[in-house]
Structure formats: structure tokens, C-alpha cells
Amino acid sequence: MGASQSRPELVDEKVFRVEQPIQFSPDVVDQLSDHTASPTPTPERQSTLDEHIRSRIQNEVKQLRKEEEEVHKAIHSALEKENLDREKAMAGDASESGETGAGTIKSSAALFGDLEEIRAKIERFQARKELSNYPEIKSSQEALLSCYKAHPTTALECWREVSKFKASVAQLEQESFKTLH
Template sequence: MGANQSRSEISDEKVFQNEIPISFSPGVVNQLADRTESPETTPERQSILDAHIQARIRDELVQLKRDEEIVQREIERALEKENLDRETGLAGLASSEDEGSVGSVRNSAALLGDLEEVRAKIEKYQANKRTAEYPEVEESGAAVAECYRKNKSTPLDCWPEVTKFKASVERLEQAYFKSLQ
């Protein structure tokens, strides 16, 4: 409050007088004048600025893609965990209600495994059934296939094998029709 009154009127400002005049070349003066008149940047500077901005945009895009992939993986993990928890919960409910029953709910991985196992057993059974009951058809079919493999350029040379195969299939058909009657 009272500090202004106790100060003297003497200024702390110091002024230096230059004894040698300062002068600039006309080229520098013109260049500075041109820059102040036109606020546009030079083409060289503009290309440098554009390249810098493009590089920053590319870097930002790369970072955003990385972040998006991370978020995508986290979402997938969360959904998988949620599905497994739900399936486990359903399996727990079904097993506690229907203990020992065949229709209990299990997770999809176990069901897929069971499905593949059943499919393999069926294919094995079908293969065994076919070869055991009709060996002559299997042998003649294999002979036709082998003949075609050997005579790729002249498949018509396999007519005897094809004839034998047709005859074995015809005998099989006749036996089947007799079994239906």
C-alpha cells in the first residue's frame, strides 16, 4: 500500500544510444516485407509441413488399429468366458435337476468331441459292414479304380474291369431285391 509513495520518481529504465547506425541489405528488407505482406508459407515449407502431418496421421492410424485389435481381443475373451460360464451354469442346473439322466447340458467343446467320436464310430461300422457283406463288389471297384489310375490317357482300356464291376453290382441288386420279397 505505501510502497508507491516511498519510492522515488526515478525510473529504472536504461536507454542506450547507438553511435553506429544499423542498416539491412535491400534483399533482407524485401524478403521480410514479402513475408509480412503474404501470410502464406513457402512451397518448400508447406511440403515439409504436409509430410510431417501425414506422418503423424499414419502413426495415429497405426496406434488406433493396434488399440482396436486389443479391444477386439478383449471383447472376444469376455464373450467366450461369458458363454462358458453360462454353459457351465446350465450344466450345473441340469445335472443337479436330472442327476444321472442322458439329456444333461454340457459345454459345446465336449459336445463337439462326442459328436466327432460318434461320427467316427458310424463310419467305421459302415465301412466294416460294406466290406464284410460284399467283398466281390469292393474288389471289382478297387480293380476299376486301379485300372483308371494306370491308364490315365487311355481309360477305355479298362472295359473288362468295368464289366466285372457292373456284373457284381447286378448280382448284389438281385440279392437285395430277393431279400425284400
């Protein structure tokens, strides 16, 4: 029944006969025989292939680096956004609970401002700290050092210079304390 449909039909074969023989030039025959004898490409062809492969690899590396940079930027922006959201949430929680003063959580900008203010105070303090602006401390320091050099084994001989130096330093500390507050 169905056997006739599953059988392939016989196809009439057509055969063409060439009346003249096909001839190839000796160069073509030599080239074909050289290619079959050695499976490696010629040096010119190999260098072309190598250059093509190198360029494709370089293009892939550039593309991967570009994608990596985009991923880094995306991660950085996501982390930055997350940190800002967390700071806002923490600041909101602190202000809603009624906390004030030292217990509150400040934003990065506020903390940066506080840091700059402290830095300015430190710079003013460092400027005041220089002894060239305070000749009385400088002179008492020099007197104390010369006394110590004059009495290397009996340092207790310099008690007067030590007390003068301490008094001038205490006076400077009092002046500095008044100007800071």
C-alpha cells in the same frame, strides 16, 4: 486509505539511444517483405509440413488400430470366459438336479467329442455306400437301367429287375444296420 495501494507506481523509463543506425542486408529485407506479402509457406517448407503431418496421422492410425485390436481381444476373451462360466453353471445346475441322459447339458468339449464320433460314423457309412464294393447291387442297378432304356414307354415291363434291385438294396440295408449297432 487503501487507494494508494491500488494505484500503480510510476516507473522510471530508461531510453537507450543508438548512435549508429541499424542496417539490414537487402536479402533479409527481401525475405521479410516476401513473407509478409504471401502468407503461404514456400513449397519446400510446405512439403516438409505435409510430410510431418502425414507421419503423425499414420502413427495415430497405427496406434488406434493397435488399441482396437487389443479391445477386440479383450472382448473375445471376456465373451469366451462368460460362455464357459455359463456352461459350467448350466452343467452344475443339471447335475445337481439329478438329470441324466438326453436332458443333461454338456460342455463344449463333450459336444465336440460327440460331433467327431458322429462324423466318423458318417464317413464309415459313406464308404459302405459306394456301389463298387457291392457287385450284386451294381449289376442289378445296371440291369434295371438297361431295361428302362429298352422300354421307355412301357416301364412296367421291368418289374422283375425292379424287385431284384429292391431285394439287393434291402439285404445291404440289413447288413449295414447290423454293423452300425
